[in-house]
Amino acid sequence: MPEMxxxxxxxxxxxxxQKEMEIMRDFTMELRVRYTECDPMRVVHHSKxxxxxxxxxxxxxxxxxxxxxxxxxDGLFFVVVRADCHYIKPAHYDDxxxxxIHVEKVTRAKIVHRYEVRRDGELLTEAHITLALIDxxxxxxxxxxxxx
Numbered sequence: 001m002p003e004m005x006x007x008x009x010x011x012x013x014x015x016x017x018q019k020e021m022e023i024m025r026d027f028t029m030e031l032r033v034r035y036t037e038c039d040p041m042r043v044v045h046h047s048k049x050x051x052x053x054x055x056x057x058x059x060x061x062x063x064x065x066x067x068x069x070x071x072x073x074d075g076l077f078f079v080v081v082r083a084d085c086h087y088i089k090p091a092h093y094d095d096x097x098x099x100x101i102h103v104e105k106v107t108r109a110k111i112v113h114r115y116e117v118r119r120d121g122e123l124l125t126e127a128h129i130t131l132a133l134i135d136x137x138x139x140x141x142x143x144x145x146x147x148x
Contacts, residue, residue, distance in 0.1 A: 027060035
């Protein structure tokens with residue numbers, strides 16, 4: 001397993017490809033709700049929002065030069081340790097929605113993301129998800145400085 005140094009530059013972090021880059025803390029993606037994500041009333045099933053959140057989280061990591069493949073080859077894995085979701089209004093089949101992620105807090109051992117799902121600017125769902133970084137043995141690893 002790679003040794004993690006808190007003095008590393010962002011480009012030196014496992015899973016990061018680019019050197020000396022600004023870390024993005026916000027990212028928004030747009031997607032169209034698919035029929036398979038809905039219940040018989042054409043409302044997005046509550047569990048599908050967590051898929052949307054993971055998609056946004058992956059795209060934010062990618063936009064910051066990260067690679068889950070490389071991270072996993074290095075023996076490191078992000079795991080969800082807490083999830084809190086507030087469903088305000090439903091999204092429906094064929095809606096065009098925006099899923100936003102914001103890095104709210106990074107500690108030595110956790111990353112907290114805030115999510116918002118909107119349709120035409122109207123807030124539909126908000127959530128907070130806390131991640132930890134673990135090794136292959138399931139032991140918590142320190143979050144390298146600069147990783148989001």
